[in-house]
Amino acid sequence: PxxxxxxxxxxxxxxxxxxxxxxxxxxxxxxxxxxxxxxxxxxxxxxxxxxxxxxxxxxxxxxxxxxxxxxxxxxxxxxxxxxxxxxxxxxxxxxxxxxxxxxxxxxxxxxxxxxxxxxxxxxxxxxxxxxxxxxxxxxxxxxxxxxxIHTVYHHAVHGTVQDKLSSPDSSEREEKMLYMQDSIxxxxxxxxxxxxxxxxxxxxxxxxxxxxxxxxxxxxxxxxxxxxxxxxxxxxCREERISTAKGEAVYVILKSDLAIQQEGRYITDADKIRSVLADKLGLKDKIPDGRTDYCRYHTIGGYQSTWKLQKPHVPVVRAGSVYCFEASGESVPSIIRTGGFAQEGFGVCYVMTEEKMQEAVSVREGNIDYIEPKEDCRYTREIYTKLLVSAGLEAMRRYALDYGVRDEKIPVGRLRLMLSQAEDYQDLLRMIGTIKESDISSENENGRKKVSENLVRGIYSHTGKNTLSLKKILGGDDALWKEISSFPEAQDALLESWKVPLEIILHKQHYKKER
Known part of the structure; x- marks a missing residue:
C-alpha cells in the first residue's frame, strides 16, 4: 500500500x-x-x-x-x-x-x-x-x-457413516441423523x-x-x-533487547504453541522446555525462589483432505504458558522464536521483566472488533424481485377477475387459440385483424373482429393507445407500480406473463356461456 x-x-x-x-x-x-x-x-x-x-x-x-x-x-x-x-x-x-x-x-x-x-x-x-x-x-x-460462539443443528439428509445401511446390498443409510456443531x-x-x-x-x-x-x-x-x-x-522486524537488573525475575510468555523435538520425539517435560528457553535467553534454567511456572499442554492434529487421512498428533506446550527465570544483569531479547513449525507461527514467545509485569496491573474486559457482515445486495435484489413478480401476478389475477365484459358475443374459442399462438401483444392484435366473416357485420361494431379488438385493447391498452400498459393490467395499483417501475427485472418477468389477464377473462366467459 x-x-x-x-x-x-x-x-x-x-x-x-x-x-x-x-x-x-x-x-x-x-x-x-x-x-x-x-x-x-x-x-x-x-x-x-x-x-x-x-x-x-x-x-x-x-x-x-x-x-x-x-x-x-x-x-x-x-x-x-x-x-x-x-x-x-x-x-x-x-x-x-x-x-x-x-x-x-x-x-x-x-x-x-x-x-x-x-x-x-x-x-x-x-x-x-x-x-x-x-x-x-x-x-x-x-x-x-x-x-x-453458537451451536448450529444440521440434518444429514443422505445419512452418515454412523447410520445403519437399509440393506446389505445398498449403500443408502436407513436413518437420517441430526447432528450439531459449534461455530464462531x-x-x-x-x-x-x-x-x-x-x-x-x-x-x-x-x-x-x-x-x-x-x-x-x-x-x-x-x-x-x-x-x-x-x-x-x-x-x-528487528531484534530488540531489554535491559535487566541482576536477580530480578524475567518472564517468558508463549504467544503461540511451542513444539520442541528431541531425539526424534516431541517433548513437553517442564525441565527440558525450561532448558531450551533458558538457552535462547542466555540465562540459567533455575526457577527463582518463591516463583513458579504456569504451563499447560495439549495435542494438535489436522486432516489431509487430499488423502483423507489424519495428520500425526503432536503434543505441544500451550500458548499462554508462563515460565519464570532469574536475570543475570545482561540484556535479553524482547521476543524469542524456537522449536518446530516456525513457518506456522509456532514457538513465538515474548519476554517481560519484573518491572514491566508490575506495570501491567490493569486487567479489564475488552471488546472484540466487529463489522457489519457484508450485505449481498445481488442476492437481496433477486429475492425482492421475486416478491414483486409474485405480487404483480396476483394483481393481474385480481384485475382479470374484476374486469367486466360488456359484450357477450365474444369468439372465446378462437381468441383462446390465437392467444396460445401469439408471441406478443402486437402479434395477437395482428391475428385478430385477420378475422373474416361472410356477412357484412364483420365491419360493424357487433362483428366478431371488432368485439375481439375492443375487448383486447380494453384490457391491455389505454384509450387511444396501441401498446400494452403494464400498469393497467396490474389494476392501476400506484403503490405496487412505483416499486415495480424501479426493478426492470420484475417488469420483464411480468411482461412475459402478459397473457394471464386475457386467459382468466376468456376462461370466465367460457363457463358463463356453458351455464
Missing part, C-alpha cells in the same frame, strides 16, 4: 518485515481441534488456504513457492480476535478470574502480595488478551475477551501477522489481497467465508 512506501524505502536488503493485517469473518467459522473447538484460526489453515489460491495461477515449481509456504523464510501467524483495535494472543495463564469476587480479573503475577487466593482464581480458557498502554502511560495492562459467529474481526524478507513483501501483499479466504469445515456451504479487511501496518 502507498502509505507504507516510506517505511519500505528505509529498509535494507537484509531486513525482515512484519506485516499486520485484519480479516472479517463474513460467515460463521468452524475450526475443529483435537476434541475441542478452536477459536483462533491456526497458521496451518492460513497457509493451506493461501497456498491453494497461489497454485491456481502458479505451480509448486515456482521459485517463490517454497519460500512463501514451506521452508520457513516466511512465518505466518495464527489469526486471533482483534480486541480494542489490537491483535490479541491466547490469554496468559497469570491472568485469572476471581470466581468469589464477582468475576474480577487480575494479573496474579502483578498482585502477588495481595490476598486473593481464597477467592477461587480461575484461568480463562478460550479467552484472548491484548496488551495496551494508555496515552498517559499509566496502568498498562491487558484487555481480555472471548469470541462469541460471523462479523468479528480477526488479525494476524506475516514476517518475510524484504524481497517477498509484494508477493505476500498480493496473495493476501487476491485470495478467496475460507477456513475450517464446510467451506463449500454456508460456513468459512472471510475477507481481507485491511493491511494495518508494515514495519521492520
Amino acid at each position: 502507498v502509505k507504507f512506501e516510506k517505511t519500505l524505502k528505509e529498509l535494507t536488503s537484509e531486513d525482515k518485515v512484519k506485516i499486520s493485517y485484519h480479516i472479517s469473518l463474513d460467515a460463521p467459522v468452524t475450526l475443529p481441534g483435537c476434541g475441542e473447538l478452536n477459536t483462533s484460526i491456526p497458521a496451518r489453515s492460513v497457509i493451506g488456504c493461501l497456498a491453494g489460491n497461489y497454485l491456481r495461477t502458479g505451480n509448486a515449481d515456482d521459485k517463490f513457492f517454497d519460500s512463501l509456504f514451506q521452508n520457513g523464510d516466511v512465518c505466518w501467524s495464527a489469526l486471533t480476535p482483534v480486541i480494542d483495535g489490537g491483535i490479541s494472543d491466547p490469554a496468559p495463564m497469570m491472568l485469572v478470574k476471581l470466581k468469589n469476587d464477582n468475576g474480577r480479573l487480575i494479573n496474579s503475577l502483578a498482585q502477588r502480595d495481595v490476598e486473593w487466593k481464597g477467592l477461587k482464581p480461575k484461568t480463562m480458557d478460550g479467552a484472548f488478551a491484548s496488551f495496551f498502554t494508555p496515552e498517559d502511560k499509566t496502568k498498562a495492562g491487558f484487555a481480555v475477551a472471548e469470541p462469541a 459467529d460471523a462479523g468479528m474481526v480477526y488479525g494476524g501477522t506475516v514476517i518475510c524478507p524484504k524481497e517477498l513483501i509484494k508477493k505476500v501483499l498480493t496473495i493476501l489481497s487476491r485470495a478467496d479466504l475460507r477456513f475450517g469445515r464446510s467451506r463449500s456451504t454456508q460456513y468459512a467465508s472471510c475477507s481481507l479487511k485491511e493491511i494495518v501496518n508494515v514495519e521492520p
